[in-house]
Amino acid sequence: MDTESTYSGYSYYSGRSRGSHRHGERSRERSRDRHKARGKDSRSEKSITITTTPAEPLLGDSAARAEQVQDDNWGETTTAVTGTSEHSLSQEDIVRITKDLEDSVGLDCRRYFSLALAVALGLLVFLTPLAFLALPHLLWPEKLQSCGTACEGLFISVAFKLLILLLAVWALFFRPPRAGLPRVFVFRALLAVLVLLFVVSYWLFYGVRILDSQDENYQGIVQYAVSLVDALLFIHYLAIVLLELRQLQPCFSVCVARSTDGETRHYNLGRLSIQRAALAVLERYYCDFPVHNPALLSASKSRAAKHLAGLKVYSVDGPGNNAPPPLTPPAAGLAHSQSRAMIAAAARRRDTSHNELYYEEAEHERRVRKRKSRLVVAVEEAFTHIKRMQEEEQKKAPGDVMDPREAAQAIFPSMARALQKYLRTTRQQHCHSMESIQQHLAFCITYSMAPKAFLECYLTPGPTLQYSRDHWLARQWTLVSEVSVTGGLADGSTFVLRCADFSLVVTTRTIPYIQLSEEYVDPKSHKFVLRLQSETSV
Amino acid sequence: MSFMPGQPLTAVVQRIQIEKLRHGENLILGFSIGGGIDQDPGQNPFSDDKTDKGIYVTRITPRGPADVAGLRMGDKIMQVNGWDMTMVTHDRARKRLTKKNEDVVRLLVTRRSLEEAVKQSMGSYPRQ
Numbered sequence: 001m002d003t004e005s006t007y008s009g010y011s012y013y014s015g016r017s018r019g020s021h022r023h024g025e026r027s028r029e030r031s032r033d034r035h036k037a038r039g040k041d042s043r044s045e046k047s048i049t050i051t052t053t054p055a056e057p058l059l060g061d062s063a064a065r066a067e068q069v070q071d072d073n074w075g076e077t078t079t080a081v082t083g084t085s086e087h088s089l090s091q092e093d094i095v096r097i098t099k100d101l102e103d104s105v106g107l108d109c110r111r112y113f114s115l116a117l118a119v120a121l122g123l124l125v126f127l128t129p130l131a132f133l134a135l136p137h138l139l140w141p142e143k144l145q146s147c148g149t150a151c152e153g154l155f156i157s158v159a160f161k162l163l164i165l166l167l168a169v170w171a172l173f174f175r176p177p178r179a180g181l182p183r184v185f186v187f188r189a190l191l192a193v194l195v196l197l198f199v200v201s202y203w204l205f206y207g208v209r210i211l212d213s214q215d216e217n218y219q220g221i222v223q224y225a226v227s228l229v230d231a232l233l234f235i236h237y238l239a240i241v242l243l244e245l246r247q248l249q250p251c252f253s254v255c256v257a258r259s260t261d262g263e264t265r266h267y268n269l270g271r272l273s274i275q276r277a278a279l280a281v282l283e284r285y286y287c288d289f290p291v292h293n294p295a296l297l298s299a300s301k302s303r304a305a306k307h308l309a310g311l312k313v314y315s316v317d318g319p320g321n322n323a324p325p326p327l328t329p330p331a332a333g334l335a336h337s338q339s340r341a342m343i344a345a346a347a348r349r350r351d352t353s354h355n356e357l358y359y360e361e362a363e364h365e366r367r368v369r370k371r372k373s374r375l376v377v378a379v380e381e382a383f384t385h386i387k388r389m390q391e392e393e394q395k396k397a398p399g400d401v402m403d404p405r406e407a408a409q410a411i412f413p414s415m416a417r418a419l420q421k422y423l424r425t426t427r428q429q430h431c432h433s434m435e436s437i438q439q440h441l442a443f444c445i446t447y448s449m450a451p452k453a454f455l456e457c458y459l460t461p462g463p464t465l466q467y468s469r470d471h472w473l474a475r476q477w478t479l480v481s482e483v484s485v486t487g488g489l490a491d492g493s494t495f496v497l498r499c500a501d502f503s504l505v506v507t508t509r510t511i512p513y514i515q516l517s518e519e520y521v522d523p524k525s526h527k528f529v530l531r532l533q534s535e536t537s538v
Numbered sequence: 539m540s541f542m543p544g545q546p547l548t549a550v551v552q553r554i555q556i557e558k559l560r561h562g563e564n565l566i567l568g569f570s571i572g573g574g575i576d577q578d579p580g581q582n583p584f585s586d587d588k589t590d591k592g593i594y595v596t597r598i599t600p601r602g603p604a605d606v607a608g609l610r611m612g613d614k615i616m617q618v619n620g621w622d623m624t625m626v627t628h629d630r631a632r633k634r635l636t637k638k639n640e641d642v643v644r645l646l647v648t649r650r651s652l653e654e655a656v657k658q659s660m661g662s663y664p665r666q
């Protein structure tokens with residue numbers, strides 16, 4: 001039963017998430033500093049050549065390599081990273097950590113409580129038929145009629161049906177929970193209540209009619225137990241239909257849009273409650289959406305800031321109007337007219353920012369393509385130095401043999417610089433640490449992949465799941481909805497899934513009802529004539 | 539020129555006699571025909587009734603024999619030398635017009651202005 005907590009997405013990783021979350025936060029902050037340093041570096045590269053030995057690690061994203069990397073003009077370009085800043089926590093961090101603590105403790109309690117309830121219910125359900133069969137033998141063995149062949153046949157049927165029920169319950173319910181949802185999973189709760197009522201009513205009947213009266217007809221009692229197990233199997237069938245089958249047929253098309261960069265995908269969902277639909281959307285988000293890269297959004301923000309800073313409104317009409325527009329109704333007209341004046345002035349102003357954007361984008365495109373071509377050439381050349389060793393050569397030269405990891409480390413330096421420059425230009429350098437790049441290179445070498453295959457994951461941003469856990473960047477999601485989250489999806493329903501950096505806006509549309517009609521076409525009715533329009537001169 | 543298949547057709551016709559001109563080895567008449575029962579009547583720009591599959595004159599060579607004889611563009615050819623042209627294929631119409639052993643073709647053609655002229659002239663006299 002998912003009567004679980006409010007916020008965390010992957011609950012049983014919560015312990016690890018706390019530690020890695022802080023580490024990720026710190027390394028991200030430091031990489032941002034270094035990114036700023038390197039940004040200035042690239043602009044000054046045209047005048048200063050920086051020579052670094054190839055063996056030096058150039059992508060210093062992990063904490064261990066932080067102090068080793070230094071550019072030649074680090075004195076002018078690096079922002080200072082002092083010893084204290086590594087261990088200081090901002091106010092935000094503290095709030096987040098305490099919230100994590102609270103959530104994880106509350107979460108564990110509620111999860112164990114629901115787990116305990118489920119286990120108790122399961123035990124009750126399984127032991128009831130056995131109790132029905134065993135109690136007469138324990139309480140009034142001498143009065144009991146002996147069990148004939150038909151009755152013993154029923155024992156076998158009870159045993160096998162209980163075994164099937166056990167396997168079916170294991171298959172359906174004993175799976176690790178995928179997520180913690182904010183509200184109770186309605187169908188599961190209903191089913192649990194149904195099963196409980198059912199078993200209680202059977203016990204009542206048994207208690208009143210059989211235990212009290214000490215019925216001697218044992219075959220009747222066994223048949224009663226068999227009917228209980230049959231009914232339990234039917235309830236399990238109901239559970240399959242409600243929990244699994246009902247939402248398989250797609251009848252809604254949801255459109256999921258990321259708020260920061262507008263990435264949109266469309267999915268088909270069946271009849272689900274809003275919270276389960278949100279869960280389905282989030283799982284598909286991790287698999288389909290390219291990873292969220294905040295470094296790509298800074299340009300549009302700076303443009304927006306420039307628009308706002310362009311105009312200021314002064315009113316020269318009188319002393320009473322100099323106050324900043326308050327929200328009282330008499331001054332609302334003034335605020336309205338001020339904003340309208342601003343919009344009109346902005347429209348009339350000769351704005352050249354579109355020009356700048358165009359040329360900037362063209363320049364960036366050109367730069368990216370140049371770096372990409374250099375990278376491709378460097379990688380192809382690096383891959384030519386490695387050859388898979390054949391069996392017969394093994395006897396000839398046993399000295400220079402390397403395993404994939406060493407081979408990767410051997411050819412990595414020749415392509416490291418080109419790769420680092422490319423990642424910097426496309427602002428992806430915080431997504432890939434040097435360790436991960438070398439691992440990927442060793443992987444590609446092991447499976448004899450071509451250089452293009454190695455480069456593919458750096459040239460196009462992959463789905464969020466492919467990156468390291470630090471860069472999932474959002475493990476706690478909040479579901480914001482105007483209607484109750486246990487209500488079903490409907491046409492036009494909208495909800496928002498918010499995480500710390502961005503939000504996903506989800507809108508729903510029903511797939512329309514389709515009326516198909518039939519028209520029979522006789523195969524012999526396909527006949528054709530020529531349509532000519534010739535003109536002959538005579 | 540309304541026409542109902544199977545019913546006798548009444549039309550006001552003009553007799554036109556064209557003398558073929560010898561042009562090299564061929565005898566030419568100086569006009570082009572279109573239409574026929576194997577053609578698409580809907581594309582005929584000259585007919586009133588778009589189901590009319592008759593033979594129509596689609597082009598006249600200026601100062602050719604047909605022009606000199608008084609044939610006009612848009613005329614429907616009803617007979618050629620006594621042979622019917624209202625229910626023929628396009629190819630048969632062409633063959634009837636281009637027989638090598640004939641020097642002269644006598645056509646019966648009809649056009650809308652003929653009907654109107656007759657109606658006008660009939661209408662100006664009181665009925666007798």
